Amino acid sequence: MSSEKLIAEDVMRSDEPRYGSTATLAWSGSFVRCGENDSIFEELPKATIVSVSRPDTGDMSPMLLSYTIEVQYKQFKWRLLKKASQVLYLHFALKKRALIEEFHEKQEQVKEWLQSLGIVDQVAVVQDDDEPDDGAFPLHNEGSSRNRNVPSIAALPILRPTLGRQQTVCDKAKVAMQGYLNHFLGNLDIVNSREVCKFLEVSKFSFSREYGPKLKEGYVMVKHLSKVTGDDDVGCFPCQWFSCWSNNWRKVWAVMKPGFLALLEDPFDTKLLDIIVFDVLPTSNDDVKSQVYLAEQIKEHNPLYYAFRVSCGSWSMDLRVTSNGKAKQWVAAINDAGVGAPEGWCYPHRFSSFAPPRGLNEDGSQAQWYVDGKAAFEAIASSIEKAKSETFITGWWLCPELYLRRPFESNPSSRLDALLESKAKQGVQVQTVRSLFNP
Structure with a gap:
């Protein structure tokens, strides 16, 4: 599968000086992904074509096909239902970004050459106000833009008319779409672009x-x-x-x-x-x-x-x-x-209750909920007895003569000061933070 480079190998240096508000390098028409702090994906996601379907019509056009895509990123899994027209729009959006970035880089190279000769002090940068129809707005970053390959021929099997039985058509489209997804999902820069993030339906809140x-x-x-x-x-x-x-x-x-x-x-x-x-x-x-x-x-x-x-x-x-x-x-x-x-x-x-049950072992929570003080105090005593290296205690009105187990006549060793003293003799560090309120 052939591919085309999105931009040239030379990239803009982050230490270049800025010349005027209209000639600033933060060009609003460049569809470069955000900086690493604004990136959504820290690693590459995986996408699998689960099924291919089309409406029950006599038209055999592949443009009517719908793809069920299962995406996995870390422990998160979700499914997307995308039409062939949406994939085609994503392809052209990425190609549009490629042309804009290549034009912008060449323009910057010309500007550097003119400024080195002292011919001009400022060079106006043409703004591209034609924003994509999906509502996303372009954002520029000074980071590296290398190795951004988007296949141009990969989309042709999706668009080319296919003849044959319905199962054969769906199988061919599934293989072609899987290859296309694998190609542009193999580059972290492209995955974090606004076009792909919109296509994958992800945001900064997706993976919290x-x-x-x-x-x-x-x-x-x-x-x-x-x-x-x-x-x-x-x-x-x-x-x-x-x-x-x-x-x-x-x-x-x-x-x-x-x-x-x-x-x-x-x-x-x-x-x-x-x-x-x-x-x-x-x-x-x-x-x-x-x-x-x-x-x-x-x-x-x-x-x-x-x-x-x-x-x-x-x-x-x-x-x-x-x-x-x-x-x-x-x-x-x-x-x-x-x-x-x-x-x-x-x-x-x-x-x-107004909320689902929480603090269960199934969700990995370390907190526990208790109905009354007796069960809570017994759990505190058991936790202190199980301590191996360190015990940290904080709370209001922390009294050293507090008995943690009932009845206290038959559990003298459960008094807080006695329990902490015995653990300290075993080498366990005891740390307490007391909150006192003076009238």
């Missing part, structure tokens, strides 16, 4: 263990968030009177987790714009019509728009997507994540 497993993510439109920012221009006055001209919907990145739905400005951003936290839904009858869900599709006045609403308690949020299929996928994903047992927060929990 404290937030739970990796679930659905992607761009959506919301109306309740203000579009006014420091860089936005003020719209004209007449446009504010016509809804067809003044678009109040804002494109944001939605992150789905078992306990919440978060909105971000961008997949590489960590600042929350808004969040809706899931709570236990009210119990409903066995009747399907009366069943309560977190998300449901809503009708728009304009039939070209597709929207759904997420509601929990007194909070609700309307979101819009670009197709009816995407709206159904979001509704199904939100309802499955919120109500699905056992990690779903909307599922009826033990003892009518």
Whole structure:
């Protein structure tokens, strides 16, 4: 499989001087991935084509094929359903970035040559304001841009008309797509680009263990968030009177987790714009019509728009997507994540609690929960007795004459000072932090 270099071998040096605001090297039109601190992937993920399907039509065009892709990164696994048109868009987006970066690098080389001759002091850099349709905006980095290979012929087996039986067509498309994924997923720079991260539906919140497993993510439109920012221009006055001209919907990145739905400005951003936290839904009858869900599709006045609403308690949020299929996928994903047992927060929990059981051995938690003080004190005594090298104790009103086991008449060795003294004689270091409040 042949490939083409994204950019030339020469790269821009990070110690080059900047010349003016318009000639700054942080060119807004270059689709270079973020710095290492902003990278999402620390290592290469693995992607496998699980299945290939197409609608039941007489058209044998490969553009109608849909690919189920299973992606694994560290301990996280998730599945993506992508159409051939989406893969084609990713391919052209990467090729567009290649051309822009190559043009920018050649322009910088010419600028260095002119400045070395003292001909010009400033060279204007042409800005590329044509942002991709997926809502991502370009960002530039001064790091190395070498070894970025994107196959140009690899996409041809996906697009070339294929003749034969349906199973044969699907098998050929599966092999071609697997080869294409393996090629560009083998480069960490390309994997961390905005185009690929958007395609893989990942963000800075995707792989944080404290937030739970990796679930659905992607761009959506919301109306309740203000579009006014420091860089936005003020719209004209007449446009504010016509809804067809003044678009109040804002494109944001939605992150789905078992306990919440978060909105971000961008997949590489960590600042929350808004969040809706899931709570236990009210119990409903066995009747399907009366069943309560977190998300449901809503009708728009304009039939070209597709929207759904997420509601929990007194909070609700309307979101819009670009197709009816995407709206159904979001509704199904939100309802499955919120109500699905056992990690779903909307599922009826033990003892009518607002949260799922935590501190269990299954989730690897070191903390334990106790019903009363007797069980807690016995566990503290057992932990101190099992100490081998060090014991650390902190708390309010720490009394050395406190008995940890009941009844205290038959357990004199369980008194805290006696227990710590015996462990200190065995060579165990005892450290205590006391919080005293003087009136």
